[in-house]
Amino acid sequence: MAAGGEARIIRIDDPDDPRILEFHAIRERDLTGRQNRFIAEGTVVLRMLAAANAGGGGFVAEKILLLENRVAGLQAELASFPADVPVYVASSTVLDAIAGFHLHRGVLALGYRSHQPHAAELLETLPDTALVVCAAGISNHDNIGSIFRNAAAFGADAVLLDETCCDPLYRKALRVSVGAVLKVPYARGGSIEANLAALVQRGFDVWALSPSGKTEMGSLSAAPRMALVTGTEGSGLPAAILDRFNTARIAQAPGLDSLNAATATGIALYLLASAQGRLQTDGTAGS
Known part of the structure; x- marks a missing residue:
């Protein structure tokens, strides 16, 4: 997904697909922690993650999960992520089953904080x-x-x-x-x-x-x-x-x-x- 290129899209039809395991049961994982990983939710936060990923400040984007009807409107945002960040796409029914609740924003990303300064x-x-x-x-x-x-x-x-x-x-x-x-x-x-x-x-x-x-x-x-x-x-x-x-x-x-x-x-x-x-x-x- 180099800047200006087409986003790499991977279709997800099974809520238990291991490739999107980190997005499963989001609320429960919020309570147990993610070992320096985090969930970015919504378009604005997705943009901020893209900027942070490019800025080299210790935040790294690992993967993105979208509601299928959000993809077309997010091409500019997706193109700002590195080419090796996969973009998974699912229907509303599958996405809700993955998250464990109705995800009306339909935009999620998994990030990692690689450096935590004192x-x-x-x-x-x-x-x-x-x-x-x-x-x-x-x-x-x-x-x-x-x-x-x-x-x-x-x-x-x-x-x-x-x-x-x-x-x-x-x-x-x-x-x-x-x-x-x-x-x-x-x-x-x-x-x-x-x-x-x-x-x-x-x-x-x-x-x-x-x-x-x-x-x-x-x-x-x-x-x-x-x-x-x-x-x-x-x-x-x-x-x-x-x-x-x-x-x-x-x-x-x-x-x-x-x-x-x-x-x-x-x-x-x-x-x-x-x-x-x-x-x-x-x-x-x-x-």
């Missing part, structure tokens, strides 16, 4: 002016996906997830992120304390987001290297983190104790990105 390794690749999102204890896949979407929208250079955060390559998180998980460099692992220490060591101004934060987000002054730390719903960030680092809050109307973690992160990222001058009036973002 936080310190990732931070060494960042420019002198950088914006990083650091998350702790985010176990909700919708929130993880939304945080990555916010990070991409506001030009963040990286996301650091501690070991208690859920996997952003989980199918739902990847879908909610509209593929941003494949675009924004990230590392997952270690404790929140270790990740923040790595940031401090590399000259980042660390700001912990909390409803009780001492400084209002809109009044922060820009620094060349800034890191925003967000915690889980309810309990938020550990007291030891709030005591050690600068804390910031988002002003809001009375009557509600806090914002959703992903929503708060998005607002705070917008303010930090604006303070660093990385947002463009034409709608583009960059560092």
Whole structure:
């Protein structure tokens, strides 16, 4: 499937065909894990996987599975994958039997993350002016996906997830992120304390987001290297983190104790990105 060429199509008539085994019973496999493999679902995420595959950032496309009536409209996307990535096609009945539920999007791909950097390794690749999102204890896949979407929208250079955060390559998180998980460099692992220490060591101004934060987000002054730390719903960030680092809050109307973690992160990222001058009036973002 070289660029500009015809997609290589392989017809699947048996839901138990071993060539598409990785797509079988998708929801159950979401729960058990795929050993660094992931399912990309939908046209937008398929495009992001193609870009990530071509970009050499550690994401590799292995195979594609499509509903038969989606093939004609996806020729441009399919042509952007390497020629050795097989494209399997099935009827709606067979595809639903493979997935284990009705798959109305009809677009799936199997990807593999070949390299998973540690936080310190990732931070060494960042420019002198950088914006990083650091998350702790985010176990909700919708929130993880939304945080990555916010990070991409506001030009963040990286996301650091501690070991208690859920996997952003989980199918739902990847879908909610509209593929941003494949675009924004990230590392997952270690404790929140270790990740923040790595940031401090590399000259980042660390700001912990909390409803009780001492400084209002809109009044922060820009620094060349800034890191925003967000915690889980309810309990938020550990007291030891709030005591050690600068804390910031988002002003809001009375009557509600806090914002959703992903929503708060998005607002705070917008303010930090604006303070660093990385947002463009034409709608583009960059560092």
